[in-house]
Amino acid sequence: MAGGASIVQPMETESLLITRSDSSTVDYSLIAHRHIIGRGSDADIVIDEGSVSRAHAMLEMGPSGRWWILDLGSANGTFVNGARVAERLLSPADIVRIGNSTLMLRPPNVLEFPSIFSVVHPAEQSGFQTMIVGPSAAGAQPASSRSQRIGAEHLASVLRLGRSLMQLEEVDARLKVFCEFVVGDTCPALGAEALRLAESGEVLQLCEPYLRGPENIEMGIDPSTIRNFLKHREPIMERTVVAKALGPDTTTVLIPIAAVDGSVDTLHAEFPPNYGTTEWLTLLTLVVEAYQQVELVWNMRNQVRQNALVEGELEMACQIQTGLVPRNFSAPGLELAFGFEPCRWVGGDYVDALMLPDGRVLLGIADVCGKGLQAALVASSVHTLVHASREVGNDLPQLMHRLNEYLLGYLPDHSFVTMLCILVDCLTGATELVSAGHPGAIVARNGSYVEILNDSDNVGLGMIPSDFVAWANQLDAGDVLLMYTDGLTEMVNLQNEPFGVERLAEEFQRIVAINPTASVDSMRHRLSDLCNAYRGLRTANDDRTFLLATRRPQEAIRSNVM
Numbered sequence: 001m002a003g004g005a006s007i008v009q010p011m012e013t014e015s016l017l018i019t020r021s022d023s024s025t026v027d028y029s030l031i032a033h034r035h036i037i038g039r040g041s042d043a044d045i046v047i048d049e050g051s052v053s054r055a056h057a058m059l060e061m062g063p064s065g066r067w068w069i070l071d072l073g074s075a076n077g078t079f080v081n082g083a084r085v086a087e088r089l090l091s092p093a094d095i096v097r098i099g100n101s102t103l104m105l106r107p108p109n110v111l112e113f114p115s116i117f118s119v120v121h122p123a124e125q126s127g128f129q130t131m132i133v134g135p136s137a138a139g140a141q142p143a144s145s146r147s148q149r150i151g152a153e154h155l156a157s158v159l160r161l162g163r164s165l166m167q168l169e170e171v172d173a174r175l176k177v178f179c180e181f182v183v184g185d186t187c188p189a190l191g192a193e194a195l196r197l198a199e200s201g202e203v204l205q206l207c208e209p210y211l212r213g214p215e216n217i218e219m220g221i222d223p224s225t226i227r228n229f230l231k232h233r234e235p236i237m238e239r240t241v242v243a244k245a246l247g248p249d250t251t252t253v254l255i256p257i258a259a260v261d262g263s264v265d266t267l268h269a270e271f272p273p274n275y276g277t278t279e280w281l282t283l284l285t286l287v288v289e290a291y292q293q294v295e296l297v298w299n300m301r302n303q304v305r306q307n308a309l310v311e312g313e314l315e316m317a318c319q320i321q322t323g324l325v326p327r328n329f330s331a332p333g334l335e336l337a338f339g340f341e342p343c344r345w346v347g348g349d350y351v352d353a354l355m356l357p358d359g360r361v362l363l364g365i366a367d368v369c370g371k372g373l374q375a376a377l378v379a380s381s382v383h384t385l386v387h388a389s390r391e392v393g394n395d396l397p398q399l400m401h402r403l404n405e406y407l408l409g410y411l412p413d414h415s416f417v418t419m420l421c422i423l424v425d426c427l428t429g430a431t432e433l434v435s436a437g438h439p440g441a442i443v444a445r446n447g448s449y450v451e452i453l454n455d456s457d458n459v460g461l462g463m464i465p466s467d468f469v470a471w472a473n474q475l476d477a478g479d480v481l482l483m484y485t486d487g488l489t490e491m492v493n494l495q496n497e498p499f500g501v502e503r504l505a506e507e508f509q510r511i512v513a514i515n516p517t518a519s520v521d522s523m524r525h526r527l528s529d530l531c532n533a534y535r536g537l538r539t540a541n542d543d544r545t546f547l548l549a550t551r552r553p554q555e556a557i558r559s560n561v562m
Contacts, residue, residue, distance in 0.1 A: 014067070014092075014105055016059070021049060021100035033061040036537060037098060038072075049099040051076045056098055060539055062089075067105060069096055072537060089311055093300040157186040158286050165294040172207075174298075178291045179210040182269050187284060189269040190250060191217045197226055198263040206265065217270055221252065229254045233264060235288075237281045239273060251276035255288045258295070317376035318342050321349060321543070324383045329353045331361045333426035335552050337524040341487075341544040348375030349485050349543035350382055356393045361426060362386075365547055366419035367438065367485040369460075374412070381410065382417060396421050396434040400461070400468040404436070407462030416460040420483055429475045429551055434468050436461045439489065442482040442505050443475065447516035450509040452501070480512050480520065481549040482527075487542035494536050520548040 016028040016035075028035075028045055035044040040054035047056070053074040060068050070087040071078040079097040080088045090096070096103040161181050168174045175194060182192035194206040201223060209219050229236050235255040250270040257265040267288050271280065325340050336353055348368030356362055366382055368375040385406055392398045399421065407417060420438035424431050433441070433453060440454025458468050475481055484504070491499050511526045524546075531544060 016045070017104045017106050018045065018047075019102045019104075020047070027106070030059070030061075030067070034538070035059040036072075037103075047099055047101050049101065052099040052101075055537055057096075058537060058539065066090070068539075070539060074098075091300055091303045092296075093303075154186050154283055155286070157181075158283070158290050161186075161287065162290040162294055165291065166297065169298070171298075174291070174294065175207050178287075179207060181287065182267070182284070183210050183212045187269075187280075187287060188212065188275065189253075189271050191219050192267065192269045193219060194257070195266050195268050196260065196263050197230060197266050199230060201226070204263075217250065219268070219270060221254070221268060225252065225254070229256075229266070230264060233259075235281060235285050237276060239276055249273050253281065253284055255285055257288055257292055313373040317373045320373075320376040320380050324350055324352065324379060326351075326353050329355075331355055331426055333551055334361055334424060335520050335550050336363075337520040337548045339524050339528055339544070339546040339548070341528070341540065343487070343540040343543050348379050349487065349545035350379040351483075351545050351547050352383060352386060353547070354387065354390065354393065356390060356423075358394050359426070360394060361424045362393050363422045363424060363481075363483060363547060363549060364419065365438070365483045365485060365545065366417055366461075367487075367543075367545075369414075369416050369418075370412075378407075378411065378415070378417065381406075382419070394423065396423060396432055396470045397468040400434050400436055400458070401466075404461045404466060404468075408465065411462040416462045418460045422481070422483065424475060424549065424551075426551065429477065429479075431473045431475050432470050433473060434458065434470045436468065439484060439486055439501070442484075442508055443473075444480045444482070444509050444512035446476070446478045447480075447509075447513045450505045452505060475549070475551055477551045478516055479550065480516075480523065482508055482546060483549075484546035485543060487540065487544040488531060488546060490542060491531065491535050491540065491544070492538060493534050494538060499531070499534055520550050524548055 014030045016030055018026045018028055020026070032044070036055055036058055037043060037045040037047060038054050038056040039046070039048055039050075039052040043055065045059075053072070053076070055072050056074040057072055057078045058070045060070060062068055067090045068087055069078060069080060069085065069090055071085065076099065077084045079085065080090070080094050082097075088094075090105055092105045094104070161177070164177060165174050168177065179192045179194060181187060182189045189212065191209050191211045193209040196204040196206055198204070203221075203226070211217055211219075225236070225238060233256050236253070238252045239249065251273055253267070253269045253271060255267045255269075257267055259265075267284070269284065321342050322340070325338050326336075329336055331353075338351055338353075340349070340351065342349070348370050350364070350366040350368070352362075352364040354362040354364070364386060366379065368378045368382075370378065382403065385403055386393070386399070389399055389402055392402065400419070403417075403419070411417070417436070418438040419436045420433070420441060421435075422431055422433045422441065435454065436458050437460035440452045443451045443453060445451060453473055459466055489499055489501050489504055493499075507530055508527065511523050511530070514526075515522075527546065527548075
């Protein structure tokens with residue numbers, strides 16, 4: 001037996017309930033991870049209204065399995081709960097308005113009940129006497145001429161149950177109160193329990209049975225009844241006739257609560273035969289609905305809390321990363337520009353430039369394997385250690401060794417950091433490079449051709465103890481250096497094609513060739529625009545970080561860019 005399981009489980013496949021301006025509704029299954037919403041015929045979700053842009057908004061699932069709504073630069077905006085948003089992490093309770101239509105996430109794990117009078121299907125086993133309850137059985141007689149009736153006090157008690165359950169934050173406590181209610185004064189069942197019934201025939205108890213008094217009640221269910229119930233997934237009531245030695249005759253009731261991964265969480269109750277009527281099945285269905293609605297509300301509350309926590313952590317991660325980007329950096333003879341676009345759910349890129357005591361400039365770029373706040377904190381610790389190691393900064397292998405030793409004792413399992421560091425002598429252009437598993441730098445040589453600098457077999461930081469090897473190169477006047485993270489090369493377009501290193505090198509060479517003497521800041525803008533155009537309507541799945549550097553005569557430097 002397994003106790004303490006939640007009746008309402010995490011979502012499996014959600015849908016989107018769309019209510020159009022004419023009050024018609026559409027239930028749209030969210031099978032893919034990305035859905036374009038708009039007026040255009042090529043949109044995944046078409047809302048044919050004049051106030052809706054052709055590509056108005058996008059619904060996208062993040063790595064954590066939660067859905068985001070993103071406005072795609074629409075003319076009239078995307079609204080969540082009445083507030084205009086650029087992007088927002090959604091909860092099932094949120095109402096999205098696009099034009100005059102509304103959209104709301106619908107979890108798949110809560111069954112919608114049919115009419116509460118449209119119930120039971122005949123059992124297939126001869127050992128059962130079945131009472132069919134529903135419109136077709138309006139003339140059926142109750143199982144006992146002394147059947148009990150329900151009144152207003154019973155309905156009032158169901159409302160009180162809902163209010164009581166709303167006060168209980170623990171799932172186990174709600175499940176206990178729910179089952180105790182079924183064997184209480186309002187619903188005098190002889191026994192009640194919550195079960196998970198699988199198509200395979202497996203029956204899992206979600207809580208211990210709650211029994212009324214000392215009577216010997218048989219809580220078992222015939223397999224044919226389970227099959228019949230799972231086939232229709234509707235409330236069912238059947239009278240069980242048993243030998244006197246096994247206990248009294250009972251009326252078995254099964255009512256679905258929630259669908260979970262192909263199984264059905266179910267209330268199983270045994271009633272005295274004189275309660276086997278339409279009225280009592282109706283009342284018990286209302287009790288289940290009350291419990292179901294409370295579970296849905298608690299599920300939404302928890303998701304809102306989790307979403308608030310996630311949004312807070314992502315905002316903090318973004319602030320940490322943004323704070324690591326150098327500001328107002330200046331070095332005689334060296335012009336720099338930094339490109340940084342954080343992804344909403346990733347926080348592990350780091351880019352830096354540091355003037356060393358010997359007059360050389362240390363350029364560094366790193367990518368933390370991981371997401372969110374943890375990755376941003378690792379990036380921050382790398383930044384701190386690099387700046388605290390200025391005295392050894394001119395010895396790149398030693399600097400990398402120190403970083404590696406620190407991260408070996410700090411990083412969680414299955415995490416690592418790739419990093420590329422380059423020392424530049426601003427006067428001579430002599431460079432020294434050390435890579436720890438990071439993509440190689442690209443140099444546009446005088447605007448005429450490109451060279452990819454990637455001559456190292458060093459592994460990433462924080463993986464294994466390692467010695468690091470440096471190699472020399474040259475950055476001549478007019479050459480433009482590009483250091484980047486794989487957020488550039490691994491971004492994909494609408495056809496799911498990655499940008500790739502070769503395409504990046506070719507496009508970078510074209511950007512430089514347009515005007516080799518242009519400021520690297522203008523080149524930064526062109527590269528960012530190129531990436532945005534290639535990605536199109538797709539949102540970023542990784543941070544996009546790069547650094548541009550070129551040597552100029554000091555009087556020719558146009559700007560030093562943040």
